[in-house]
Amino acid sequence: xxxxxxxxxxxxxxxxxxxxxxxxxxxxxxxxxxxxxxxxxxxxxxxxxxxxxxxxxxxxxxxxxxxxxxxxxxxxxxxxxxxxxxxxxxxxxxxxxxxxxxxxxxxxxxxx
Numbered sequence: 551x552x553x554x555x556x557x558x559x560x561x562x563x564x565x566x567x568x569x570x571x572x573x574x575x576x577x578x579x580x581x582x583x584x585x586x587x588x589x590x591x592x593x594x595x596x597x598x599x600x601x602x603x604x605x606x607x608x609x610x611x612x613x614x615x616x617x618x619x620x621x622x623x624x625x626x627x628x629x630x631x632x633x634x635x636x637x638x639x640x641x642x643x644x645x646x647x648x649x650x651x652x653x654x655x656x657x658x659x660x661x662x
Contacts, residue, residue, distance in 0.1 A: 551646040551659060552620045556611045557585070558631045558639035563609055565630040570613065573626055578613040588636055606637065614646055616659050 558566065563580065570578060584605035615623050620643060627641055651661040 551614055551649060551662065552617060553612065553614050553644045553646050554620070554623050554627070554641065555644070556627045556631070556639060556641045557583070558609055558611060558627075559633075559637060560607055560609050562631040562639070563611070566611055566627055569626040569630040570623065573619065573622055575613055575615065575623065578611055581610045581612075583608050583610050587640070608639065614649060614662055616662065 556566070560582070567578070585608055586604060586606050611627070613623065624641055624643060632638055648657065649659075649661040650657050
């Protein structure tokens with residue numbers, strides 16, 4: 551099993567949700583976050599005053615999947631979120647040792 555974490559633009563969420571749904575992914579977690587990478591924030595003007603926004607609004611999508619579909623999930627996220635501009639985001643995959651469904655006690659892949 552693998553935990554896939556994707557740090558993305560908020561505008562990509564609907565496309566990501568649809569792409570993962572087409573792969574049969576039944577659930578995901580989404581967190582609103584703020585951060586920056588190469589994008590390094592941006593400048594805005596409000597009421598004539600210019601100020602810098604160092605931390606850009608992003609979302610973090612987390613999903614745990616079977617190893618057999620890991621690459622498909624990563625590709626689906628990348629294809630759905632890619633705009634070709636700085637700030638599209640990053641995807642990380644981390645091995646998961648164990649999963650337990652609390653309600654039923656199921657473990658491993660059957661808990662997903």
